[in-house]
Amino acid sequence: MDVRRSAAARALGRFPSDAARPVADDVHEATTDEWTAHCAMLDRLAANRCAAAARGWTSLALERDGDGDRGRFRLVGVPPGGTLRTEVPEARDIG
Secondary structure: OOOOOOHHHHHOOOOOOOOHHHHHHHHHHHHHHHHHHHHHHHHHHHHHHHHHHHOOOEEEEEEEOOOOOOOOEEEEEEOOOOOOOEEOOOHHHOO
8 A cells, every 4th residue: 555655754764863953954944045035036037027028128038147057147138219138127117
């Protein structure tokens, strides 16, 4: 019979000692906080993209500055009446 256990039940006994548990919990919280911040930033960029598209910006693209996967995300596009790509301002600042 296949018995499914909860994630908490599977986690019991995974740590070599009780001393290791607080460290693992801290790492999990830091990772969760980083992921939450990452998702919030992507949500903000998506809102900026929608606002820019509604105001006539074209060729919108999400890019990453810097080397590899460590750079900052930015939204770029061509403003209405413009010909050069530029960074899209925050949604509240798009005129």
